[in-house]
Amino acid sequence: MKSPFQFWVPLAFLVCAGVLLWDPVPFVSPVAARVPTPAWATDPTPVRQPKLKPEYVAAGFTYQCMDCHRIIPSPAETFRRLTQHTEIQLNHGINTRCFNCHHPTNRNAFVDDFGAEIPWNQPQLLCAKCHGPVYRDWQAGSHGRINGFWDTTKGPQTKRRCIECHDPHHPPFAQLPPAPGPNTLRMGRPGPVEHGGRRDPLRLFAPDNHSASTH
């Protein structure tokens, strides 16, 4: 056995061991740094918390609506610029008159189609005057928020009213900032779309790959 083979074998093994221990190609984790989730992203509080009471706060004092309106008459038409309540911008489509909703004589109530009063804490009856299909869906539960228990025999259920999501003076649901997007291993980061690349939603974008591929 004068063959040089018997020296090559241990040498090859030693080189193997050396390479394995040296680890010349270190592992680069594709796991991106954690993006903190803002607290509001998991907060189930409705976007509005209406008082459901005919109260008005001015100069640090809280008034009942009728405290003033019992004495001070308001103009019948409200197309003209308001002198009071100027913070209210009425942007409710073709519904441009205050007294379409507010009761003309009892300002602590709303008004229905027949001039009768709708209590302040039942705003959905007021909205139902015009928004019939949505009111129907809200009653049946396919429109609007429901919180708590689906099985009402096991716990309470809260059915949110219209004005807990919609501002009656400007009803479209307000835009919100989006919560952080996905940074998961298989959903990755945004691809180099600005360079004309077609985005593959399942493609893995490691942090380094991403910066390299955009240049």
Add this chain to the structure above:
Amino acid sequence: MADVNPVANHSQPPPGEAGVSRRQFLGQGAAVAAGLSALAAAMSPLRHLSDDDLPSVEEFLQKHYKEMTPADKERALERIREQVKKRYGVDAKVSDPPPLDGVEFVYGLNISRCIGCRKCVHACVAENNQSRSPEIQYIRVLEMEKGSIDLETANHHYDPDQVPRPDKWYMPVQCHQCANPPCVKVCPVEATWQEPDGITVIDYDWCIGCRYCEAACPYFARRFNFTRPEIPKDEINPNMSYLSNRPRSKGVMEKCTFCLHRTRVGQLPACLEVCPTGSRKFGNVLDPNSEVHYILKNKRVFVLKADVGTLPRFFYYFDERGSRYHEPITPDTKGKELKEGA
């Protein structure tokens, strides 16, 4: 060139003498020693293994969920409680709520109302003890051009200052709890199955992590734990159950379970609770008074990828009149509808 001559090779060492020469002994000994050192070097990453990475004997001998007796289950739940206490320092309430009689869960999602705020995504992560690093999310919100439903070009990385964008619409996708689930059919070890209330669950202790189910799912609803999930101790949800949100280990699949630890005791799922627009609807479809029953009966409903025959229990619906974000109500547009209608 004696080596090429077999006769010369055989003559050295001569037959009958003690087998190994000194030179051979040293040469072969060096080869064995170097081989062993290479093996040790190759296996050296194993030194990073901790106790948590290896299953305990009890865990190793644990039976499949469906074969466990009530006593076995109680032992398994106790073991999970201890593991959670050890790993996260939290006294968890680990339960195993059974499916309810006469209940089949169905989910409805109103795409006319969804604004794509992604609150459902994060509420789900917090509720279900998903890994924060690497991130695992069950819900994926797709942003698409209005007037199209092209999933190929849908974007889940959208990040404008405000949502919804006027020319886009949003479609959250999560597990559809199919009545004909392809993920269940492909599992080689029956670690995933459909429960009587329609929820497809996974026994995390039985899953071998082959990811066949992930490949089979047409909705990309299943997630794999490539590493040990990392969850900060103060963010653990202590309300856990065996089949849903108990902490998972490395190398197993996980998926949305309609929050069965909540829904099987009558509560609504976390994604629904947090939705600011009320786009998400959940309930028992067998109850004729439930919201989902009303939606399926009266609203215009569709399922995603109906052509693949999975029979989802997750329905998208829309309203007679959709979102009006494309025409913001401003003083300029006041009375416009009156004129158009006249």
